[in-house]
Amino acid sequence: MALATGFLLLVGLMVIGLPVAIALSVAGGVGLFLVGGFDLAAGMVAATPLGSVNGYEWVMLPMFILMANFVMVSGIGDDMFEIAKTWVGRIPGGLAHATAITGAGFGAISGSSTAAAATLASTTIPGMIKQGYNPQLAAGVVAISGTLSMLIPPSGAMVIYALLADMSVAKLLIAGVVPGLLxxxxxxxxxxxLIWRHPEHAPAARGYSWGEKIRSLRKAWTFILLFTMVTVVIYTGVATPTEASALGALTALLLAISRGVSRKQIMHAARAAVETSCMLAMIIVGAHLFVYFLTMTQAAQGLIGFLAETGIDRLWILLIVLFIYLVLGCFMDLIAMLILTIPIVVPLMDSLGYDLIWVAILTIVMGEIGVLTPPLGMNVYVIASTTGMRLNEVFRGAFPHVIGHLILVGVLIAFPALVTWLPSTME
Structure with missing residues (x-):
């Protein structure tokens, strides 16, 4: 009874528009009261705020957010698009391919999906439309390319997943590299x-000589430096993920200064990082309260016991869980999905013998689909507000990529080594 009341209260509060952090805190506090009385609830509410975010590893989140903000104001994303356009621009749909490559590159140095979507929308969509690209095609490829920041390290979503699930942050971040490329x-x-079906939607762009292609790579050093300071140092063990996040933020700041970014822009980026970090801290505090409530009700253990008694094949259970993520993605953002589901899904998948890093990557990929599907579709709203395009136009452009992602999920399910191999090589 208490479990149902807590979940219904949480859903009701979110439906009426209450911020996720407050909804989680209220639902968790009420749930703890129903399970253990006033003294238990009051004690947990008093102790949770400090205990939730005072860990050394939580420093990663504000550092990666700060790094992403400095990257945005420095214009490094523009350089990456110019390099990609020079190399693949003449291929049919070359500017769209360049956008996807830029999205991967931006993901490797930022970790913020909405920041990537906003940057790509302002950088690439006007150029594609000017070249004669179909607006839906342009918007769709930008919407999906922005989601690569969720998967390719440094990913804020994967940091949160690892910390909430008590997993290795370093291994989970590195596990996203190969799936990100896929x-x-x-x-x-x-x-x-899409171009094969409608060749008129993507005219060929101008070609570039080999000399121009080679010269364009002179701008790539900033990306290589940032990638080295984060992903490479984590993979090689030179620094912990927390230390790498600080190195990445410092490097991004120095690059922004070297590129002539004003002090006002730097301060604005830092302030935006503080605001976002505080918002995430409040969500994490609320999440811990709700997780404590779920732990007291033994919801995960009850679900595991029920499924064990039914004898359902573990593959079907995995597919059902992924379908639930697909549905949830239509109504809430990825962070809220992870907070609600990790306390139940992770013990369940562990009991079934699945590799938890593999399951985490599948979850993140399903989360990528969620930011493209109505009615929420966070990346779609970002692109629409940035470009002035209609929402339904962007949603229609993103739909083929949803199908492509679902096919890729099937490939990752069939071949788990695509996810597990790279982190298994770490010491």
């Missing part, structure tokens, strides 16, 4: 299919 390839193949 998602990029999936975007490119989807664009090629």
């Amino acid at each position: 998602v990029t390839l999936t975007i490119i193949l989807t664009v090629l299919f």
Whole structure:
């Protein structure tokens, strides 16, 4: 009874528009009261705020957010698009492919999906439309390319997942590299299919000589430096993810200064990072309260016991869980999905013998689909507000990429080594 009341209260509060952090805190506090009385609820509410975010590893989130903000104001994303356009621009749909490659590159140095979507929308969509690209095609490829920041390290979503699930942050971040490349390839193949169906939607862009291609790489050093300071140092063990996040933020700041970014812009980026970090801290505090409530009710153990008695094949259970993520993605953002589901899904998948890093990557990929599907579709709203395009136009442009992503999920399910191999090579 208490479990149902807590969930219904949480859903009701979110439906009426209450911020996720407050909804989680209220539902968790009321749930703890129903399970253990006033003294238990009051004690948990008093102790949780400090205990939730005072860990050394939580420093990663504000550092990665700060890094993403400095990258945005420095214009590094524009350089990456110019390099990609020079190398693949002449291929059918070349500017769309360049957008996907830029999305992967931006994801590797930012970790913020909405920041990537906003940057790509302002950088690439006007250029594609000016070249004669179909607006739906342009918007769709930008919407899906922005989601690569969820998967390719440094990913804020994967940091939160690892910390909430008590997993290795370093291994989970590195596990996103190969799937991230596969998602990029999936975007490119989807664009090629769309152009094959409608060649008039993507005219060929101008070609570039080999000299121009080689010279364009002179701008790539900033991306290589940032990638090295984060992903490479984590993979090699030179620094912990927390230390790498600080190195990345410092490097991004120095690059922004070297590129002539004003003090006002730097302060604005820092302030935006503080605001976002505080919002996430409040969500994490609320999440811990709700997780404590779920732990007291033994919801995960009850679900595991029920499924064990039914004898349902574990593959079907995995597919059902992924379908639930697909549905949830239509109504809430990825962070809220992870907070609600990790306390139940992770013990369930562990009891079934699945590799938890593999399950986490599947979950993140399903989360990528969620930011493209109505009615929420966060990346769609960001692109629409940035470009002035209609929401339904952007949603229609993103739909083929949803299908492509679902096919990729099937591939990752069939071949788990695509996810598990790279982190298994870490010491």
